[in-house]
Amino acid sequence: MNDTADSNPFGQVPIEIVISVGKARPRIRDLLKLQRDAVLPLDRRVDDPVELYVGDRLIARGELQEMEGDQAGQLAVRLTEVANLRGEL
Numbered sequence: 233m234n235d236t237a238d239s240n241p242f243g244q245v246p247i248e249i250v251i252s253v254g255k256a257r258p259r260i261r262d263l264l265k266l267q268r269d270a271v272l273p274l275d276r277r278v279d280d281p282v283e284l285y286v287g288d289r290l291i292a293r294g295e296l297q298e299m300e301g302d303q304a305g306q307l308a309v310r311l312t313e314v315a316n317l318r319g320e321l
Contacts (some may be wrong), residue, residue: 251309252283253296282309291315 254274258266266272284292294309 247286249291250285252285254280281312284309284311289315 254276256272256274258272279295281293282296283290284294292311292315293313294311297308297310298304299306299308
């Protein structure tokens with residue numbers, strides 16, 4: 233079986249995917265007051281979709297979940313929406 237990804241030399245190059253779970257917009261004066269155990273509220277809820285980026289390009293959305301078995305406790309993302317090769321979701 234000759235898969236295009238396997239025959240392309242770039243198919244073996246690792247990339248970094250950044251998962252965005254939310255943003256915070258504190259004032260600088262509030263940021264300067266933060267100490268250990270402070271809580272910084274985000275603009276999203278726990279069950280809201282997360283966004284996956286390669287560089288500054290949004291490539292997918294998904295749901296956070298916890299792995300099971302030998303990897304119990306490790307976070308993962310179940311993809312719910314994936315960008316097409318031409319661009320936008």
